[in-house]
Amino acid sequence: MTRFAVKATLRATNAPTGPLGRTGARMAREAKLDGHGTWIGASVPRKEDGRMLRGSGRFVDDVERYGALHAAFVRSPYGSATVNSIDVAAATGIPGVHHVLTAADLDNPYLLAVLERDEFVPTTMPLLAESEVRHAAEPVAVVLAEDPYAAEDGAEAVEIDFTPRQAVTDLDTAPTGPNVHSGLADNCLVDLTMFDDDRLDGVLADAPLTVEAEFSSARLAALPMEGRGCLAEWDDRDGQVVLHASTQVPHQLRSGIAQALGLPESTVRVIAPDVGGGFGLKCVVGREEVVIAAAAARLRRPVKWVEDRQENLTASFHGHEQHYAVRAAFDTTGRLLGLAADIRCDVGAYSAFPFTCAVEPLMAATELPGAYKVPAYRARGRAIATNKPPTAPYRGVSRPQIVLVMERLMEKAAAALDLDPLEVRRRNLISEGEFPYTGASGITYDEGSYRESLDLAEKTVTEAGWYSERDELRAAGIPAGIGFSCFSERTAYGTPIMAQRRMGMTPGYDTAHVRMDPTGEVIVTTGTCGHGQGHETTFAQIVATRLGVHPDQVRLRQGDTDLAAYGWGTFGSRSIVIGGTSARRAADDVAAQLRRIAAHLLEVDESDVRLMHGAATVRGVPGASLEIAELARTAYFRAHTLPEGSEHGLEARGSADPPGTFSNACHTVLVTADPGTGAVRVRRYLVVEDCGVVINPLVVDGQVRGGVTQGIAAALYERIRYDGDGQPNSATLMDYLAPTASEICPIQITHLETPCPYTEDGAKGMGEGGTIGAPAAVLNAVNDALAHTGVAMDHIPVRPEDVLSSLSRPLATVGGT
Amino acid sequence: MKPAAFTYHRAHDVREAVELLTELGDEAKILAGGQSLAPMMNFRLARPSALVDITRVPGLDYLRHDADGLRIGALTTHRAVETAGVPDGFRVLPRAARWVGHYPIRCRGTFGGSIAHGDPTSEWCLLAVLLEAGIVLRGPRGRREVPATEFFHGFFATAAEPDEMIVEIRFPGAAPRAALTEFAQRQGDFAVVAAAVSLTIEDGVCSAARLVLGGVDPQPAVVDADQALVGRSANETTWRAAGELAAESIDPPSDGHGSGAYRKRLAATLVSRAFTEAATS
Numbered sequence A: 001m002t003r004f005a006v007k008a009t010l011r012a013t014n015a016p017t018g019p020l021g022r023t024g025a026r027m028a029r030e031a032k033l034d035g036h037g038t039w040i041g042a043s044v045p046r047k048e049d050g051r052m053l054r055g056s057g058r059f060v061d062d063v064e065r066y067g068a069l070h071a072a073f074v075r076s077p078y079g080s081a082t083v084n085s086i087d088v089a090a091a092t093g094i095p096g097v098h099h100v101l102t103a104a105d106l107d108n109p110y111l112l113a114v115l116e117r118d119e120f121v122p123t124t125m126p127l128l129a130e131s132e133v134r135h136a137a138e139p140v141a142v143v144l145a146e147d148p149y150a151a152e153d154g155a156e157a158v159e160i161d162f163t164p165r166q167a168v169t170d171l172d173t174a175p176t177g178p179n180v181h182s183g184l185a186d187n188c189l190v191d192l193t194m195f196d197d198d199r200l201d202g203v204l205a206d207a208p209l210t211v212e213a214e215f216s217s218a219r220l221a222a223l224p225m226e227g228r229g230c231l232a233e234w235d236d237r238d239g240q241v242v243l244h245a246s247t248q249v250p251h252q253l254r255s256g257i258a259q260a261l262g263l264p265e266s267t268v269r270v271i272a273p274d275v276g277g278g279f280g281l282k283c284v285v286g287r288e289e290v291v292i293a294a295a296a297a298r299l300r301r302p303v304k305w306v307e308d309r310q311e312n313l314t315a316s317f318h319g320h321e322q323h324y325a326v327r328a329a330f331d332t333t334g335r336l337l338g339l340a341a342d343i344r345c346d347v348g349a350y351s352a353f354p355f356t357c358a359v360e361p362l363m364a365a366t367e368l369p370g371a372y373k374v375p376a377y378r379a380r381g382r383a384i385a386t387n388k389p390p391t392a393p394y395r396g397v398s399r400p401q402i403v404l405v406m407e408r409l410m411e412k413a414a415a416a417l418d419l420d421p422l423e424v425r426r427r428n429l430i431s432e433g434e435f436p437y438t439g440a441s442g443i444t445y446d447e448g449s450y451r452e453s454l455d456l457a458e459k460t461v462t463e464a465g466w467y468s469e470r471d472e473l474r475a476a477g478i479p480a481g482i483g484f485s486c487f488s489e490r491t492a493y494g495t496p497i498m499a500q501r502r503m504g505m506t507p508g509y510d511t512a513h514v515r516m517d518p519t520g521e522v523i524v525t526t527g528t529c530g531h532g533q534g535h536e537t538t539f540a541q542i543v544a545t546r547l548g549v550h551p552d553q554v555r556l557r558q559g560d561t562d563l564a565a566y567g568w569g570t571f572g573s574r575s576i577v578i579g580g581t582s583a584r585r586a587a588d589d590v591a592a593q594l595r596r597i598a599a600h601l602l603e604v605d606e607s608d609v610r611l612m613h614g615a616a617t618v619r620g621v622p623g624a625s626l627e628i629a630e631l632a633r634t635a636y637f638r639a640h641t642l643p644e645g646s647e648h649g650l651e652a653r654g655s656a657d658p659p660g661t662f663s664n665a666c667h668t669v670l671v672t673a674d675p676g677t678g679a680v681r682v683r684r685y686l687v688v689e690d691c692g693v694v695i696n697p698l699v700v701d702g703q704v705r706g707g708v709t710q711g712i713a714a715a716l717y718e719r720i721r722y723d724g725d726g727q728p729n730s731a732t733l734m735d736y737l738a739p740t741a742s743e744i745c746p747i748q749i750t751h752l753e754t755p756c757p758y759t760e761d762g763a764k765g766m767g768e769g770g771t772i773g774a775p776a777a778v779l780n781a782v783n784d785a786l787a788h789t790g791v792a793m794d795h796i797p798v799r800p801e802d803v804l805s806s807l808s809r810p811l812a813t814v815g816g817t
Numbered sequence B: 001m002k003p004a005a006f007t008y009h010r011a012h013d014v015r016e017a018v019e020l021l022t023e024l025g026d027e028a029k030i031l032a033g034g035q036s037l038a039p040m041m042n043f044r045l046a047r048p049s050a051l052v053d054i055t056r057v058p059g060l061d062y063l064r065h066d067a068d069g070l071r072i073g074a075l076t077t078h079r080a081v082e083t084a085g086v087p088d089g090f091r092v093l094p095r096a097a098r099w100v101g102h103y104p105i106r107c108r109g110t111f112g113g114s115i116a117h118g119d120p121t122s123e124w125c126l127l128a129v130l131l132e133a134g135i136v137l138r139g140p141r142g143r144r145e146v147p148a149t150e151f152f153h154g155f156f157a158t159a160a161e162p163d164e165m166i167v168e169i170r171f172p173g174a175a176p177r178a179a180l181t182e183f184a185q186r187q188g189d190f191a192v193v194a195a196a197v198s199l200t201i202e203d204g205v206c207s208a209a210r211l212v213l214g215g216v217d218p219q220p221a222v223v224d225a226d227q228a229l230v231g232r233s234a235n236e237t238t239w240r241a242a243g244e245l246a247a248e249s250i251d252p253p254s255d256g257h258g259s260g261a262y263r264k265r266l267a268a269t270l271v272s273r274a275f276t277e278a279a280t281s
């Protein structure tokens, strides 16, 4: 079989040897476990890439329907205003405009995201604003026209009489400003004090060193290449509204539509075609998507809406705008004794469905300690409402900030105690022999390579001459600095962990269905929903390995609520762990069915049958073999030859619900600052990461690189700005500075592999780590570059202007450290 | 981000373009590379009632050098300027082209379009003012030439009448020691501040200099820094002093890309760097 001419190559990782080889050795053991014929660890080129690169992918806007109407939303020009009246007469008179719908026309539908906690104030998010608008670009009406041009003409012609009000636009003034929702005390939607420890105040008072600091991060846009969009149509045969949508969570979107419109879930079908990135923006339900579904259901006519970039920057979900006031106690050796944090998140005007606006403060308060041992801990997490768009769980969700906080604290403690900051980290990192470790916030960490990744990163950059390069640059008058960040991140949150959040709907488990057809080809159906991550390739590798077929013979069906059992989609670095494990378990069942058939036909014992290289072979009986396609043919077309009572068909369902598993990494970066402009350039970047068993290094590296790029963007470039009236000042990509390839340097990646203990494949989640680790590493490097100025930067993004003004301050000491 | 309705007309020569502009009235606009106009129309910041497409007008795509200097046809693309062989005194033009947007933009955007658009940080506008170019216009009243120093009237406003078309930009004098440098956080963006300079050095002493800044005023700003330059040794100290003097003499605006104070510091840096580059060119 020529298909197998290219054998799977094993992991091309740089597993360390010698004293660092613990994880490496374990990896080698794992690899042998699978024997030959495994596709796990092979850099199989992504199946998706051919069609993407040739432009033959099929995104929402590529789906066309005869007679479709195109939607344009009429949006609020004010950050906060009362809606007095809406006059649609002029708009309906515009040639090509068919309908203008307002909230009243749709019976005032809304989305309601619920958290079952007393500290949470539930607020409804109207699909179209009724008597009030709470952020600029909030949808007020929708114009449906024959083409998108006429729709925009119509949207311009809708006349809305507003009475503008004073807007609340930042965390500091929100508590005393006008209420974003009537009666909302202090504009606070969630106020949680967690893990309070009576000892903490004493610890902070008595500690040899207390570090007090404030940290902040700007509002960001997730900025997927493809914005949001959907096409809804009425299917009269099924009495169903079918929505093609650019989403990460088709079932949750279906639930949102069903709940908002009062429909049984089965009368709504959501299909995600190719999705051009999400980064969390598409893991919540957008008002527009529900409106389009409602319009199509009402009008019995296809309706399409494709978000443009301006809407994507001003009217979709944001995230990441947070402030931390932190006190940390250390002993004289740099060991953390206690930590108290006051965390405020600017969540905008509404709670997004279904995660709610608590997702950032809850994540931050629960997981702040991260990879470090914090004996006494307390965190207060608040979600503060402002007149800005609502937030979605943007890639990393609070972890970029909490890692930044912990990593800056390590540096500050080291500076105050005159210790090596890496040594201070080592003294605090959860280390070998301490796993599984349960921290102050009740989290249990499965085994990771926290110390090993730091040691390896330090060794790598030292041997590669980063320190001498930095010193040479400094000698030449160019501020240069090296920064580290160590972190672990929980991935693949299962239902027991998600339940602690107390959401109205608890995500976590997932399922997969595997079916082999009569020619031996395989279809895997999952409830996860890849949107650019390469699931078609990695899931195929997992299933092909179990069934002894080639990954090209395995096709993935995802993103269709009518095909898959209720699934939670793709977010929170969950898919390969939860969906992949489900698929593996289902495939193992199908493999057992195949082995039974082979054992029967070859008259051998079932346990001696192995599936590999497209054939069933028998241990100890060379020459006894049947092609898997032959087994499949038998199962379907010659079922009468099988023993009585055999199952019919070749299919099985699998599911998984792990408690959540911790990936970890150490990022190291070398930056320079231009002394004349303040511009920071990232010059070298190293990631030593451990996401357990690597299914496909090519895919993992791509995720890490993209993630690091978004993290660098958060550290140095991107910032959504609003003025005091709530007007967006970053409505185009000229003002929202997403870095391009020109701004990003090559990123070197080394993998360590500490297998996940909860799953058979041992993979951990890895979709977010790059974004989580980069801001802290870059910020530490910038601070190292500016060390000689005596300025400490604790906010992101650090802008050239910030750097230049610290460089032009009178120098404290020259030369730096 | 869909443009408002407009009618489309294609001109086959300059005369037809001018006739169409006259006939279609004030709300008609020329379409050249479309790299500035199309985005503005998509945002509905520009709402021309009609477009006169001049991209098929032959004979306007050239760089010609003769006794009168260098002449650049209005439809010459940025990329053509970047790759052109030009005589010594005009090398600053191809050298500066790399600052204009990204490669695909340079392949479509035109020299005349940049001048007509009149962005205050546009490299071509700055160099036209620096090198005291003439902007050659054709209109219903015939042909006229406006000095670049009088052409730019503030954000996207120029001396060209709505019925006039730019046909050529004439650079009369060579400037062997000239340079343009700028700063933006991302490669290819419009500059936050840009500095274009030219110099004459005699016996190691600066005998004449000219300095134009972008991003500090609604139009390219000619800054007089002679006091720090003329009669001084051609060295780093002088260039730095010129930068400081230039920074002192401007009062730039603040926006999301930088405060006025930051722009002043950028101007000091960029002016000094531009003079350093010009002195060694």
Ligand SMILES: Cc1cc2nc3c(=O)[nH]c(=O)nc-3n(C[C@H](O)[C@H](O)[C@H](O)COP(=O)(O)OP(=O)(O)OC[C@H]3O[C@@H](n4cnc5c(N)ncnc54)[C@H](O)[C@@H]3O)c2cc1C
Pocket (backbone or CB within 6 Å): B029, B030, B031, B032, B033, B034, B035, B036, B037, B038, B039, B074, B078, B099, B100, B101, B102, B105, B108, B109, B110, B111, B112, B113, B114, B116, B117, B119, B121, B122, B123, B124, B160, B164, B165, B166, B167, B188, B189, B190, B191
């Ligand atoms: C992402 C991006 C980055 C960019 N970066 C830069 C940059 O760094 N520096 C820079 O200078 N530019 C930059 N540009 C703009 C680019 O250089 C444009 O090409 C240029 O501004 C306009 O030239 P055009 O041929 O595309 O003109 P058009 O967009 O077709 O027209 C622009 C205006 O000029 C008028 N016009 C065009 N030609 C004539 C003519 N012959 N006579 C009279 N009026 C005319 C049009 O009516 C219109 O008002 C950038 C553009 C983009 C999209």
